[in-house]
Amino acid sequence: NAGVTQTPKFRILKIGQSMTLQCTQDMNHNYMYWYRQDPGMGLKLIYYSVGAGITDKGEVPNGYNVSRSTTEDFPLRLELAAPSQTSVYFCASSGSGTGASPLHFGNGTRLTVT
Amino acid sequence: KQEVTQIPAALSVPEGENLVLNCSFTDSAIYNLQWFRQDPGKGLTSLLLIQSSQREQTSGRLNASLDKSSGRSTLYIAASQPGDSATYLCAVLNAGNNRKLIWGLGTSLAVNP
Secondary structure, eight states: OOOEEEEOSEEEEOTTOOEEEEEEESSOOSEEEEEEEETTTEEEEEEEEEETTEEEEOSOOTTEEEOOSSSSBOOEEESSOOGGGOEEEEEEEESOTTSSSOOEEOOOEEEEEO | OOOEEEEOSEEEEETTOOEEEEEEESOOOEEEEEEEEEOTTSOEEEEEEEETTOSEEEETTEEEEEETTTTEEEEEESSOOGGGOEEEEEEEEEOSSSOOEEEOOOEEEEEEO
């Protein structure tokens, strides 16, 4: 199994550009999450989804959008990139939202906005 | 407000040592606690998950304990190896309606041959 796959691995954007970070999982997990990781700040939840067609905001949703049209895919959209969105982005999935099962992470996307 | 602290922030040990990583949390009303490993440039790998009703979990050379009343968890690594070098993060899942995962900043471990 591939687990959680994220693309691209690296990206440089200019201010105001838009892009979509792709995330797909092959474990048939209902729960999927987007995190960002900044030095000295820990992981922050951006958006999450409890199943196809259902998404909700996390701690830091401003400037981002998500969709969940299938169980496998959970793309993250940046509409107007800003330098504050320079970060490493991780997608994760789990079989249970109650925390009874562990999180599975992708390898991340390193995004720089200049 | 739940806060998770990991001490030390960095640790360097010679190969073969047994070592302990610490994780403390301020609110004992948790659902579970997870320990993760993160290698440079990679995602996080779940190591151990301890439910609030459990006292410890073991996997190979790793043993994690949980003391909810004192707000502490320790990750014990036996006979450390250079391949154990990574950042170790703990995260607690709050109990109740606001079920939210709160992360520590991690301990960066270097095991020297």
